[in-house]
Amino acid sequence: MRALLFVLLLSIVSLSFAAPDNVVIVIGDGMGFNHLFLSELLCGGSPATRLFRVSLGLNSPADALITDSAAAATALFSGVRTVNNAAGLDPSGSPVQSVATVLKERGWKVAMITNARYYDGTPAAFYAHAFRTDDLQITEDLIACDIDLFVAGGLEKLGLNPFTGKPKKNGALERLAASGYGVYGLQFEKLFEPIGEKKGSMAFVSMGDNSFENVLLPNEMPLPEIVRKSLELIAGPRLFLVVEAARIDDASHINDDAAVKAELLAFQKTVGLLLDSFDHSRTLFLILADHETGGLSIIMGDERAINLEIAWCSGDHTASYVPILSYGAGSESFSGFLHLSDVHRILLEILGVK
Numbered sequence: 011m012r013a014l015l016f017v018l019l020l021s022i023v024s025l026s027f028a029a030p031d032n033v034v035i036v037i038g039d040g041m042g043f044n045h046l047f048l049s050e051l052l053c054g055g056s057p058a059t060r061l062f063r064v065s066l067g068l069n070s071p072a073d074a075l076i077t078d079s080a081a082a083a084t085a086l087f088s089g090v091r092t093v094n095n096a097a098g099l100d101p102s103g104s105p106v107q108s109v110a111t112v113l114k115e116r117g118w119k120v121a122m123i124t125n126a127r128y129y130d131g132t133p134a135a136f137y138a139h140a141f142r143t144d145d146l147q148i149t150e151d152l153i154a155c156d157i158d159l160f161v162a163g164g165l166e167k168l169g170l171n172p173f174t175g176k177p178k179k180n181g182a183l184e185r186l187a188a189s190g191y192g193v194y195g196l197q198f199e200k201l202f203e204p205i206g207e208k209k210g211s212m213a214f215v216s217m218g219d220n221s222f223e224n225v226l227l228p229n230e231m232p233l234p235e236i237v238r239k240s241l242e243l244i245a246g247p248r249l250f251l252v253v254e255a256a257r258i259d260d261a262s263h264i265n266d267d268a269a270v271k272a273e274l275l276a277f278q279k280t281v282g283l284l285l286d287s288f289d290h291s292r293t294l295f296l297i298l299a300d301h302e303t304g305g306l307s308i309i310m311g312d313e314r315a316i317n318l319e320i321a322w323c324s325g326d327h328t329a330s331y332v333p334i335l336s337y338g339a340g341s342e343s344f345s346g347f348l349h350l351s352d353v354h355r356i357l358l359e360i361l362g363v364k
């Protein structure tokens with residue numbers, strides 16, 4: 011009996027410290043704590059985010075107090091505090107390795123989904139090494155990168171003729187297909203017949219940024235639907251998936267109450283969908299923000315989200331703690347005050363990567 015108890019105890023201990031089989035990270039771009047609270051009020055009932063353990067995130071880059079998305083994403087993906095405007099580069103402009111590359115080399119599948127353009131700061135730091143303003147280099151790095159699934163906007167810049175709906179001759183889309191990617195358009199339709207062995211999948215689901223969730227165009231999908239369709243193209247185990255709710259930031263830059271509410275509701279639905287799609291005992295879920303945008307405050311309303319009134323104090327990023335929420339396998343390792351670069355270090359420790 012005692013031996014049985016010992017074995018049981020041992021298995022419980024080893025279960026709680028087992029490395030996760032999947033990592034799912036949701037980034038709310040520009041989502042401060044007040045945005046998070048607003049998203050919970052809007053979805054009512056018991057929001058999925060309340061399952062998570064909470065840490066306070068620090069995000070200052072190497073050269074300023076207030077960060078942009080590129081420097082924050084470089085801290086998160088590469089563990090390096092760099093200068094604003096740098097995506098996948100250290101402060102001297104030298105390339106730094108993304109966790110996507112590190113895990114891919116160790117046999118993981120890596121995937122990123124965003125409703126922003128593919129060359130925005132956050133996705134660029136995942137696969138590119140360029141300053142944020144260097145769209146040409148970011149496009150070249152996209153074509154050269156090795157990712158299992160990438161979903162973003164920016165189809166027009168990649169060479170889709172907006173009038174014919176067809177890829178331009180010798181454009182970036184054609185080069186992506188030639189390099190071995192299955193390339194998909196607005197509704198996840200194939201843009202090319204398969205060319206040889208498929209290296210991975212790339213879907214470009216809007217011409218530029220996806221429109222705000224409250225004013226989507228007829229050919230655009232809500233973020234949760236984009237994620238649902240994307241998950242038909244990839245699955246665990248050993249999946250490292252990053253989903254960015256990018257448009258919270260844009261809605262906050264222009265202080266658009268209706269748009270930010272719609273984006274935050276889409277963020278909550280996306281978190282719910284991801285929690286429903288992966289085994290909680292074997293998956294590490296992280297939710298975090300790169301920075302706060304707009305200085306959003308809720309100054310009136312009730313808990314049923316009736317007559318909510320929002321006030322803004324800025325049209326730009328602000329300096330504040332950002333949420334770092336964790337849940338599932340390995341989540342106990344995230345606690346206290348953490349810089350975004352610490353999240354990278356802890357992640358690699360949990361996954362046993364030296």
Ligand SMILES: [Zn+2]
Pocket residue numbers: 040079259260263303327
């Ligand atoms: Zn911004």
